[in-house]
Amino acid sequence: MERQASGILWGDICYSTDKDTLITRENACLVWEDGKIAGVYDRLPEQFRAYPVEDCRGKLIIPGLVDLHIHAPQHPFRGLKMDLPLLPWLNTNAFPEEAKYQDPDYARKAYEIFAADMKKSGTTRACIFASLHLPATKILMELLEEAGLETYVGKVNMDRNCPDYLREGEDAPAVTEAWLEETAGRFSHVKPILTPRFIPACSDSLMEALGNIQKKWKLPVQSHLSENPDEIALVQALHPQSRFYGEAYDRFGLFGGDTPTIMAHCVHCPPEELEMMKERGVYIAHCPQSNTNLCSGASPVRQLLEAGLQVGLGSDIAGGASLSIFRAMTDAIHTSKLRAALLDRSLAPLTLEEAFFLGTLGGGRFFGKVGSFQEGFEADVLVLDESKIPHPQPLTLRERLERYVYLAGDDWITKKYVKGRCVC
Ligand code: GUN
Numbered sequence: 001m002e003r004q005a006s007g008i009l010w011g012d013i014c015y016s017t018d019k020d021t022l023i024t025r026e027n028a029c030l031v032w033e034d035g036k037i038a039g040v041y042d043r044l045p046e047q048f049r050a051y052p053v054e055d056c057r058g059k060l061i062i063p064g065l066v067d068l069h070i071h072a073p074q075h076p077f078r079g080l081k082m083d084l085p086l087l088p089w090l091n092t093n094a095f096p097e098e099a100k101y102q103d104p105d106y107a108r109k110a111y112e113i114f115a116a117d118m119k120k121s122g123t124t125r126a127c128i129f130a131s132l133h134l135p136a137t138k139i140l141m142e143l144l145e146e147a148g149l150e151t152y153v154g155k156v157n158m159d160r161n162c163p164d165y166l167r168e169g170e171d172a173p174a175v176t177e178a179w180l181e182e183t184a185g186r187f188s189h190v191k192p193i194l195t196p197r198f199i200p201a202c203s204d205s206l207m208e209a210l211g212n213i214q215k216k217w218k219l220p221v222q223s224h225l226s227e228n229p230d231e232i233a234l235v236q237a238l239h240p241q242s243r244f245y246g247e248a249y250d251r252f253g254l255f256g257g258d259t260p261t262i263m264a265h266c267v268h269c270p271p272e273e274l275e276m277m278k279e280r281g282v283y284i285a286h287c288p289q290s291n292t293n294l295c296s297g298a299s300p301v302r303q304l305l306e307a308g309l310q311v312g313l314g315s316d317i318a319g320g321a322s323l324s325i326f327r328a329m330t331d332a333i334h335t336s337k338l339r340a341a342l343l344d345r346s347l348a349p350l351t352l353e354e355a356f357f358l359g360t361l362g363g364g365r366f367f368g369k370v371g372s373f374q375e376g377f378e379a380d381v382l383v384l385d386e387s388k389i390p391h392p393q394p395l396t397l398r399e400r401l402e403r404y405v406y407l408a409g410d411d412w413i414t415k416k417y418v419k420g421r422c423v424c
């Protein structure tokens, strides 16, 4: 076992303990031992005196950010080709771009840029879709391992309703197993996640085989759910026996329960679907920027939180243009405000506390004890320098955090630790 680093940071510390509670501690020290948080203290306890200390006084210290949903092969066209809704956007933009990863040289070039961007971002944990290509997915895993983030990576499965040039054949389950075998035990920081693209792109026989692979390999699962009305109608036509979209995954044992599962979007879930997700502990990756760009809608995220569902944030590159989970926090607040103003005044918009929770602890829970500075949590830490956005008035620590989230994004991160290891 790799022995994890221990360390101490002095500075102004903010973290969530639940969706409503933001803890702020000015001029305090954060201590971790063997990669796990020991505590936050006003004075350094004697027993930690031997650990290396970094003086970050005047800077913000927060948990690393968690991106529950991102498509690595779509990174090169982020911020481009945004004028179509989901299904035509996939056919016209996403699929031709993903087909390029057939070529390992292109994949390496593109994934080097992606991994470098992820490394310098505020993200310390991510759940990542690759493309359907096995060699390219291995390259992505190698580059992410070097970057030092803790990630799940999925070789995508898709065998219908997609162009011939980006469609798997009957050997799709065998290729997925080959991918699992070839990468097993090779990485410390990158783990595999089973990734049926979404129900419209996966035949019943493929889904059945993936259900068996999940049981054999005990893998977590990621996919898409109830993102867009046309997509939902297509699922209904393909699975007339299912009462709702999620049941089409559930038929194959790929919808939570013993299978840790993330479903991206969940903008238009009917009540029975939400009930099943709650019962099964399915995580929702709320991707507000993508939902706006692709005209998918505005998620009732307040309702999801109040119903006790597990929710985190996703950048959904390249449906979303920005890799920044700070930006996802403000986008989540903005869309919840528009939803409240235009659609449903009974749903209060998200607060800063809630949005910050979603981007840290909300998504972090998928990885275990991640996304907070409570004792025993894994030491994923960001140090943020806001001195470049000067202000004449005194600000509370909460106000400084709010300003940083809205104004600075990933621009002024000075240090990033994952499980106590400094990665940049
Ligand atoms: N549904 C299936 N594939 C995709 C994708 O690549 N992006 C988004 N936003 N939704 C999807």
Ligand code: FE
Pocket: 069, 071, 224, 264, 316, 319
């Ligand atoms: Fe997506």
